[in-house]
Amino acid sequence: MVGVKTLTIERGHFRMLYYCILLALLSPVIGALLASFIYSYRVIRNAIIFTGIITIASACGITWLVIDSGDMIKIYLDSMIFDYNWIVKFMTLAVIIYIFYYGVRWKRFLVYMLAAAQLIPLIIADIFLRYKSPLYTFSIDRLSAIMLLITTVLSYTILFVSSGYMKNYHHSFYKAKNGQAIVICLSMVQISAVSALVISNSLHAYYLLWQILTVTSFFMLFQKKNKSTHENAFRLLWMHLLSGLAFIFAHIIMYEVKGTSGVDDITQLYVTGSYNKVFVRALCLLCFAAIIRTAQFPFNSWLTAADNIPVHIPGILASSTCIPAGIYIILKFSPMLSNTIPGKVLSAIGAFTFTASALMAVLQNNMLKTIAYLSSSFTGFIICCTGFGNSTGFDIAILLTMFSSIIIALLYICLECIDNETASVNIKSLQGLIAKMPVVAAVMTSSLLLMFIPPFGMFLVGWLAFNSCMEAMPVIILVIPGVLLLLALWIKLIGISLKYPENDKAFKIKVPYYSVLALAFMLVVVMAASIMAIPLLNGFIRPFTDAFSIYDKGFDVSDNLNIWFNGSNMSLQGSISYIFVFLVIFIALIFVFESFKNIINGRKKEITKFNIQSDDLENNFPESDYKSKKYYTGQSSYIENRSIFDEGKLSVLFNIISTAIILVLFGVVYK
Amino acid sequence: MINNTHILAVVSVIFLCPAAGGILAGLNRKLHSYLQYRHGASIFQPFYDTIKLLGKNGSTSIPFQMQFILLNIVFIMFAAYLILMGQDLLLIIACVAFAEFSRIVAIMLAKSPFYQLNARKETINAIVYITLLLLAVVNIKLITGSYMTRSIYAASSPLIYDIPLTYLVIIFAILLKLGRAPFDYCAPGIRNRGSLERLNTGFSRTALALINISSWYETILLMFLASVFIAKPLWIGIFISLLIYFLFTLIDSLTPTSTWKWTVTFWWPVAGLVSIINVVWMCLGS
Numbered sequence: 001m002v003g004v005k006t007l008t009i010e011r012g013h014f015r016m017l018y019y020c021i022l023l024a025l026l027s028p029v030i031g032a033l034l035a036s037f038i039y040s041y042r043v044i045r046n047a048i049i050f051t052g053i054i055t056i057a058s059a060c061g062i063t064w065l066v067i068d069s070g071d072m073i074k075i076y077l078d079s080m081i082f083d084y085n086w087i088v089k090f091m092t093l094a095v096i097i098y099i100f101y102y103g104v105r106w107k108r109f110l111v112y113m114l115a116a117a118q119l120i121p122l123i124i125a126d127i128f129l130r131y132k133s134p135l136y137t138f139s140i141d142r143l144s145a146i147m148l149l150i151t152t153v154l155s156y157t158i159l160f161v162s163s164g165y166m167k168n169y170h171h172s173f174y175k176a177k178n179g180q181a182i183v184i185c186l187s188m189v190q191i192s193a194v195s196a197l198v199i200s201n202s203l204h205a206y207y208l209l210w211q212i213l214t215v216t217s218f219f220m221l222f223q224k225k226n227k228s229t230h231e232n233a234f235r236l237l238w239m240h241l242l243s244g245l246a247f248i249f250a251h252i253i254m255y256e257v258k259g260t261s262g263v264d265d266i267t268q269l270y271v272t273g274s275y276n277k278v279f280v281r282a283l284c285l286l287c288f289a290a291i292i293r294t295a296q297f298p299f300n301s302w303l304t305a306a307d308n309i310p311v312h313i314p315g316i317l318a319s320s321t322c323i324p325a326g327i328y329i330i331l332k333f334s335p336m337l338s339n340t341i342p343g344k345v346l347s348a349i350g351a352f353t354f355t356a357s358a359l360m361a362v363l364q365n366n367m368l369k370t371i372a373y374l375s376s377s378f379t380g381f382i383i384c385c386t387g388f389g390n391s392t393g394f395d396i397a398i399l400l401t402m403f404s405s406i407i408i409a410l411l412y413i414c415l416e417c418i419d420n421e422t423a424s425v426n427i428k429s430l431q432g433l434i435a436k437m438p439v440v441a442a443v444m445t446s447s448l449l450l451m452f453i454p455p456f457g458m459f460l461v462g463w464l465a466f467n468s469c470m471e472a473m474p475v476i477i478l479v480i481p482g483v484l485l486l487l488a489l490w491i492k493l494i495g496i497s498l499k500y501p502e503n504d505k506a507f508k509i510k511v512p513y514y515s516v517l518a519l520a521f522m523l524v525v526v527m528a529a530s531i532m533a534i535p536l537l538n539g540f541i542r543p544f545t546d547a548f549s550i551y552d553k554g555f556d557v558s559d560n561l562n563i564w565f566n567g568s569n570m571s572l573q574g575s576i577s578y579i580f581v582f583l584v585i586f587i588a589l590i591f592v593f594e595s596f597k598n599i600i601n602g603r604k605k606e607i608t609k610f611n612i613q614s615d616d617l618e619n620n621f622p623e624s625d626y627k628s629k630k631y632y633t634g635q636s637s638y639i640e641n642r643s644i645f646d647e648g649k650l651s652v653l654f655n656i657i658s659t660a661i662i663l664v665l666f667g668v669v670y671k
Numbered sequence: 672m673i674n675n676t677h678i679l680a681v682v683s684v685i686f687l688c689p690a691a692g693g694i695l696a697g698l699n700r701k702l703h704s705y706l707q708y709r710h711g712a713s714i715f716q717p718f719y720d721t722i723k724l725l726g727k728n729g730s731t732s733i734p735f736q737m738q739f740i741l742l743n744i745v746f747i748m749f750a751a752y753l754i755l756m757g758q759d760l761l762l763i764i765a766c767v768a769f770a771e772f773s774r775i776v777a778i779m780l781a782k783s784p785f786y787q788l789n790a791r792k793e794t795i796n797a798i799v800y801i802t803l804l805l806l807a808v809v810n811i812k813l814i815t816g817s818y819m820t821r822s823i824y825a826a827s828s829p830l831i832y833d834i835p836l837t838y839l840v841i842i843f844a845i846l847l848k849l850g851r852a853p854f855d856y857c858a859p860g861i862r863n864r865g866s867l868e869r870l871n872t873g874f875s876r877t878a879l880a881l882i883n884i885s886s887w888y889e890t891i892l893l894m895f896l897a898s899v900f901i902a903k904p905l906w907i908g909i910f911i912s913l914l915i916y917f918l919f920t921l922i923d924s925l926t927p928t929s930t931w932k933w934t935v936t937f938w939w940p941v942a943g944l945v946s947i948i949n950v951v952w953m954c955l956g957s
Contacts, residue, residue: 434735459765463759463761463765466818467761467818473809473813476809477947480809484768484797484798484801485798488772488797488798491794494776495779496779498734500780
């Protein structure tokens with residue numbers, strides 16, 4: 001028997017909701033099974049397309065039902081043949097035991113110790129505490145709907161491009177013959193896990209899904225034969241196990257204090273405000289778990305140290321599965337830390353990571369690392385905004401989650417296209433991109449322009465943040481250099497990719513049709529997100545964050561400036577200012593037009609389709625530094641002097657400072 | 672609804688700001704010539720140069736450069752419009768920043784490696800001075816409670832009484848932006864210090880004319896930003912800003928140039944610290 005509790009949902013919609021949830025959770029798993037058993041690129045691509053369409057449609061259906069029904073839908077599963085909660089408990093134990101076994105097998109002390117450290121409290125809690133399961137199994141609110149859409153849409157777009165990614169090249173680098181297929185299969189399992197995480201209502205289920213994400217992320221990296229990638233995979237594993245350890249202790253403390261593991265019951269506490277110091281400790285542990293998962297300093301190396309791997313792996317992890325899962329936990333639980341000292345320290349951790357990662361991103365020559373640091377930086381800003389102590393901070397955080405995921409996914413897709421054709425992820429491979437791959441250059445530069453220039457997207461987020469941060473002024477001062485560094489990265493990317501090569505020997509490379517489709521789709525998503533930002537904020541996000549009932553000074557988006565869209569009716573206020581908006585759109589369109597003119601009338605003397613074989617890299621790409629030492633050093637030629645901006649020294653310095661801030665967080669809580 | 676204020680602001684942005692900026696640039700050149708015992712060109716020479724450049728055929732041979740120059744001038748004009756309308760200081764700084772970065776991208780698109788080097792230097796300069804401007808704006812918000820320029824005019828006393836150190840930070844930022852010695856390691860300025868330091872040689876014809884006009888707007892904007900600190904009455908603020916502007920020219924003629932490393936390692940800590948001290952001071956005072 002399945003039931004649903006909501007105020008306004010119609011009876012006819014209930015069946016639709018049921019099927020939407022079922023399809024959203026199961027269709028990626030079916031796709032994963034297909035991808036793992038049948039080793040054929042055509043089957044894999046078709047599996048991605050069909051399961052992708054079904055999953056995205058289901059996510060859209062759930063979102064529509066959430067809007068239609070008010071703010072939240074709660075669903076309970078009752079009188080089932082088997083006990084759902086026992087399945088969760090059994091699977092959790094199985095996953096941890098498997099990780100423990102893997103740690104012992106590969107003689108990784110940290111891995112098996114951290115697994116054992118989780119196993120013991122888990123068994124004790126399962127046997128002695130005798131959990132009461134929460135009444136509702138699923139709880140879907142607007143935040144869940146947004147995260148569901150982000151995960152499904154972005155991850156399937158990345159997977160769609162990756163289905164034809166360097167099939168001849170990476171083939172010889174995987175351990176198994178079907179290594180690429182296994183990676184896609186694991187990605188689909190991750191999509192299902194994140195979808196389940198954002199709609200489920202039990203902390204125990206969260207923990208299971210958290211560990212599934214850990215294991216799948218590990219095996220995605222572990223597929224490569226490369227030793228350095230193995231090291232990185234184990235680094236990811238121990239860091240994520242540490243986050244799991246914090247999670248399980250937070251879970252046990254919360255259950256002990258409040259007698260429930262239902263997320264809806266816990267998050268209702270910020271309305272009543274009835275939580276004590278021990279509960280705040282548990283909240284901080286949860287946030288610590290999320291800090292690791294969102295690649296904040298000093299736990300960012302699981303993402304940023306990953307080089308020489310297929311681009312879609314960090315693409316999926318950073319834009320749509322691992323990092324959004326961490327952000328979801330932060331956004332779900334941090335409102336309870338609003339206007340508290342731990343909340344402010346958490347905000348400082350985010351602000352520091354934002355600026356430090358932005359600096360590191362500017363210094364990189366390896367685009368994989370650049371985008372990884374960029375992702376870490378955006379996430380830092382999201383965490384920073386949650387500590388502002390007003391609901392506008394959460395508005396900004398949710399809006400930025402969308403924008404950052406979209407822009408990171410887009411950059412990874414562009415890089416995937418470049419890597420696929422030129423076998424290099426060095427920033428030099430972007431040089432002359434407008435001549436080599438005009439479609440990729442056009443989409444990348446148009447999207448960056450649309451996202452960053454006033455009055456769109458990211459600019460709006462920054463403007464709102466500066467306007468609503470009066471209670472967190474020291475933190476915002478920490479953020480200011482980061483904003484400028486991100487802008488420097490913006491001009492670096494645009495400048496390099498739009499610059500025509502110095503000689504005329506550059507050849508035009510044909511980009512495969514699936515990449516062009518994915519890029520066009522992403523451009524539409526970017527345009528929609530950045531232009532519709534204000535209606536989305538007013539109509540969809542505000543009603544959700546208003547329910548937090550935390551202090552808000554009543555800051556209104558259309559208060560100060562008359563160029564903004566006012567309210568959800570999208571009417572333009574003001575007089576002459578809208579001319580500016582259209583001027584900007586006009587200039588952005590000129591870029592697109594110029595690029596497409598280049599595509600149509602461009603140089604056609606050497607149109608070649610390169611499908612790189614591992615042994616003809618040197619012959620086809622004499623200028624590629626894929627195998628040279630420079631590729632691995634990650635040193636930048638952008639800022640010449642190493643005495644100040646040495647990556648290694650800076651990493652050590654940033655790790656020390658961020659560790660100190662995290663220690664302050666725990667010091668404040670356990671005082 | 673369009674009212675008289677809007678029309679007046681638009682007319683000022685289109686005609687008055689470039690006129691005032693051009694005359695300032697001409698006066699600056701004149702002063703330089705006197706300091707070097709030369710007669711110098713007329714104060715209207717920048718206008719003659721720009722009109723001549725605008726009359727040349729074609730804009731630029733480098734693809735996409737013109738679009739970024741257009742972005743540059745659109746943003747800087749919009750910033751001027753906002754400041755005249757008493758609007759949001761944060762948006763004004765953002766527009767100045769985007770205008771600056773659009774100009775840098777335009778420089779990056781030129782094929783010569785010298786321009787690449789210049790673009791990098793200019794990027795560092797922009798990061799440093801816009802950071803200082805943003806810090807100053809945050810300080811202003813702490814005093815007035817709003818980012819709106821009109822709230823500064825409405826304040827009971829001039830800002831310089833409350834945040835004198837922030838005024839210094841604004842002056843540092845203007846020095847960096849205008850590229851006056853000893854802060855002009857990448858000066859787009861009036862004196863030829865070798866080909867590496869002449870950023871604007873990356874542009875030609877209409878593109879160069881637009882860049883010149885944009886630099887006039889920038890000068891006026893920055894002077895106006897400095898004058899809001901002494902906005903009671905405003906004409907005193909403007910007068911002091913002009914004095915400081917010509918003082919910069921004097922110092923520029925007397926001192927050598929700096930390096931980018933010095934700019935970053937000196938100005939960020941010193942000016943940043945000064946700004947933060949001002950924040951702490953105010954927080955303790957309130």
